Amino acid sequence: MNRRILVFYYITSMVFLxxxxxxxxxRLKITIDxxxxxxxxxxxxxxxxxxxxxxxxxxxxxxYFKATMRRKFSETDRLLLLAIYSSRDGIRYLISRDQGxxxxxPGQPNEAPWRGEPEYTVxxxxxxxxxxxxxxxxxxxxxxxxxxxxLDKEQLYPILRExxxxxxxxxxxxxxxxxxxxxxxxxxxxxxxxDSRPRAYRPRSAAASAPPEQPAQLxxxxxEAAGLFSPTTGLGWSQHLFPRLTSELERAAGSxxxxxxxxxxRGNAGIxxxxxxxxxxxxxxxxxxxxxAETIAVIIPDKDLDRCLREAKDFQKxxxxxxxxxxxxxxxxxxNGRLVSSSRLLSEAAxxxxxxxxxxxxRIVAFRADPDKYRASIAARSAGxxx
Numbered sequence: 001m002n003r004r005i006l007v008f009y010y011i012t013s014m015v016f017l018x019x020x021x022x023x024x025x026x027r028l029k030i031t032i033d034x035x036x037x038x039x040x041x042x043x044x045x046x047x048x049x050x051x052x053x054x055x056x057x058x059x060x061x062x063x064y065f066k067a068t069m070r071r072k073f074s075e076t077d078r079l080l081l082l083a084i085y086s087s088r089d090g091i092r093y094l095i096s097r098d099q100g101x102x103x104x105x106p107g108q109p110n111e112a113p114w115r116g117e118p119e120y121t122v123x124x125x126x127x128x129x130x131x132x133x134x135x136x137x138x139x140x141x142x143x144x145x146x147x148x149x150x151l152d153k154e155q156l157y158p159i160l161r162e163x164x165x166x167x168x169x170x171x172x173x174x175x176x177x178x179x180x181x182x183x184x185x186x187x188x189x190x191x192x193x194x195d196s197r198p199r200a201y202r203p204r205s206a207a208a209s210a211p212p213e214q215p216a217q218l219x220x221x222x223x224e225a226a227g228l229f230s231p232t233t234g235l236g237w238s239q240h241l242f243p244r245l246t247s248e249l250e251r252a253a254g255s256x257x258x259x260x261x262x263x264x265x266r267g268n269a270g271i272x273x274x275x276x277x278x279x280x281x282x283x284x285x286x287x288x289x290x291x292x293a294e295t296i297a298v299i300i301p302d303k304d305l306d307r308c309l310r311e312a313k314d315f316q317k318x319x320x321x322x323x324x325x326x327x328x329x330x331x332x333x334x335x336n337g338r339l340v341s342s343s344r345l346l347s348e349a350a351x352x353x354x355x356x357x358x359x360x361x362x363r364i365v366a367f368r369a370d371p372d373k374y375r376a377s378i379a380a381r382s383a384g385x386x387x
Contacts, residue, residue: 006256009177016170020163027159032150035078036128039148042076043130047144050084050093051135060084060093069095080127081147084134085118088141101147118145126150228286233275236289241297244289245342248299252335260308260334261345262298263291263353264315269326271296274319281315295353297346305334309366316364329356332366338374 049072053065073082073095081096096102101120122129128150134142228236236244245261252259266274271294278296282288287299300308312330319328331353333345348367356365 009174013174020166023166024159024163027162028151031155031159032125035148035150035152035155036130039078039128039146040130042079043132043144043146043148046072046076046082046146047132047134050144054135065093069093078149078152079146080149081120081145083118083145085143085145086141087117087143091118092142096147117143120145120147122147230290233272233290234279234285235271235275235296236286238290238292241289241291242342242346244287245297245299245345248287248301249335249340249342249345252301253339257302258304258335258337260300260303260305260332261349262300262308262312263295263331263349264298265295265329265353265357266326267294267329267357270294274328277315277319281311281318297349305332305336305366305368308332308334309364312364327363329353330364331356332364333369334366336369337371338369340369340374 046069050065050069053062053068054060057065059065069082073079080098081101082094083091083096084093085091094102101122102118120129126149128148130146130148132144132146134144228240230237248259251257264274264278271290274296275288278288278298279285282298282300287301289297289299291297300311303311309332312332316328316330331349331351333348333352335345348369352365352367356363359365
């Protein structure tokens with residue numbers, strides 16, 4: 001898949017993840033703020049009822065006061081603890097759904113009476129403490145405490161359901177996007193690839209004074225014919241070049257990596273001695289093949305044209321150090337971000353090799369394709385074929 005498509009997909013995914021996080025935080029904040037506002041109103045109503053009964057009864061220990069507060073406590077949603085206390089005399093009235101909310105439980109045997117403000121164990125975010133003066137203007141040191149649950153489980157379900165629906169929509173859009181990108185890639189490769197492998201390039205005419213050395217040909221059906229390498233040169237058979245180059249191009253396109261192809265020739269000197277030099281310089285034996293009787297093909301994955309050009313120059317210098325050594329010509333081509341077929345890449349490298357052989361000074365020629373112009377050419381060719 002094209003790098004730009006992948007980058008766009010990653011950026012879109014990160015933006016969507018941030019949106020989900022902010023959306024969840026926003027929905028939770030709205031729900032919690034609404035619950036806290038309702039809790040303050042509920043506590044104020046409880047305070048007014050408790051104050052009225054206290055003024056009528058004059059005591060927090062009366063049966064009527066206790067029964068009324070227990071009933072109102074059970075009827076108030078999300079209320080976990082209700083307390084009336086004095087900073088001087090301690091807790092005057094307390095009702096709670098769980099004794100664990102008080103750090104120290106008053107009234108235990110062998111303990112001193114409670115004094116000062118109570119200390120509660122309140123879970124932050126999930127629970128909230130609200131304090132009101134019990135009787136403003138009465139001149140008494142009394143306070144009315146309530147601990148409320150900020151969020152119910154039932155209120156989480158709508159939020160989770162909304163997030164689930166958003167995720168489904170995102171996955172559907174992402175699936176369509178990735179499927180479309182894969183379809184475009186596959187159709188581009190099919191339009192550009194040939195139905196069969198190209199003819200082997202013959203750099204010289206048949207009228208050469210000395211007949212070129214032919215690669216060893218094994219009879220069909222023999223045991224050695226199934227092998228990958230020629231016993232004469234140690235190189236891969238020429239018939240294995242095209243399928244291997246095709247698979248390497250697909251792998252490179254899938255991971256958005258580059259791939260280069262070298263065609264190396266020594267002319268009528270043959271390729272047996274040249275094969276030894278090539279295998280020493282390029283040790284990946286399963287990527288080196290006979291191309292024809294005079295030419296060797298080298299597949300170099302994960303390297304762009306400039307790096308391979310430097311390696312080709314170094315190889316040529318080492319191999320041509322002796323004056324008696326036959327000259328070496330090299331033609332190069334690379335994928336260079338294109339969805340290019342094996343036949344196209346071989347044709348480009350063969351054309352570069354032909355130019356290197358016909359040039360007076362240069363013995364290495366690299367075919368450098370412009371990926372933007374190449375894609376424009378493929379698009380124009382596809383549009384022309386559709387009419």
